[in-house]
Amino acid sequence: MSAFFRLAVRPALFALDPETAHNVTLFALRHGFARGPGKPATSERLRQTLLGLDFPNPLGLAAGFDKNADVPDAVLRLGFGFAECGTVTPQPQPGNPKPRIFRLAEDEAVINRLGFNNKGHEAAHRRLAARGASGGVVGINIGANKDAADRVADYVAGYRRLAALARYVTVNISSPNTPGLRGLQNPGELDDLLGRVAEARRETGIGRPILLKIAPDLDAAAITAIVETCIAHGIDGLIVSNTTITRPETLRSAHAKETGGLSGRPLFHPATRALAQAFLAAKGRLPLIGAGGVATAEDAFRKIAAGARLVQLYTAMVYRGPGLPAEICAGLDRLLAESNLPIAQLCGRDAARLADESPTA
Helix, strand or coil, X not given: CCHHHHHHHHHHHHCCCHHHHHHHHHHHHHCCCCCCCCCCCCCCCCCEEECCEEECCCEEECCCCCCCCCCHHHHHHCCCCEEEEEEECCCCECCCCCCCEEEEHHHCEEEECCCCCECHHXXXXXXXXXXXXXXXXXXXXXXXXXXXXXXXXXXXXXXXHHHHHCCEEEEECCCCCCCCHHHHHCHHHHHHHHHHHHHHHHHHCCCCCEEEEECCCCCXXXXXXXXXXXXXXXXXXXXXXXXXXXXXXXXXXXXXXXXCEEEEHHHHHHHHHHHHHHHHHHCCCCXXXXXXXXXXXXXXXXXXXXXXXXXXXXXXXXXXXXXXXXXXXXXXXXXHHHHCCCHHHHCCCCHHHHHCCCCCC
């Protein structure tokens, strides 16, 4: 973390309410005030091809930061290997009442109950189309409107409208902030959802990789069932995980009792445990992206050892600033060199141990 960010920028942002600070950050990125190396960090050890895509490094920015696809190229210039925009719903929606984001500074965490606030498919389509021939791996994360009569139809509409403008599509059924949404993780509902989204891919001929993003609050049996359903429908990968509705006893912040999804450092252990369980269930048939609590190169290395081929973060940027992606990539490159293992061989090395680890370890 740069001294300038720690001493000047972060205190100024933390003087604002979290949602305003987030909007200021987007403005800074949009207008070039927040700078990184200017391109994704890369090296022979960090570079890999997965899902038919070339990733300069395995570190991505998770969905939730750039909900409306305003700044994907600015995000890549910070050093990220890929950026995921969204979550986007068919119709614009304001989300839940404010306040709806809470910093847990003592825990380096955030609780949000935003509720898929976004400007809808058409706004995202315009912004993604405006990228033209810009390179880089930019994915789109799709969801359902809160008042949708047929939520599965919203996901199908998301694929049909936005897939052609993204390098991959993530089906997000794990946000805790849209009532009933996580029910789509249940076997019958998930089978219908993935079947219809896969059918949309076949019908449109837009052959983008489809990923499914799940919650960390699932047991091993539920994760195994999800993995098998994904494989049955030709889903290309799994993101483990979204935010958690649990509250570790170790939380110290006055905001710890707020409702919503918890992200940041306290999420690392439960999300990594779920990741390891998914790796063991997949048996090499489904690549995984590890998300939840990543803040250092060591965290990224451990996610890979738990079973991830790619890693995502978001909340750590709130606390550690725009220099973090390049810092993590440099550190990860060093750790891979020291281990003398490429990412593909390190992947899952510690999964058996981590799958049984306490989620609050």
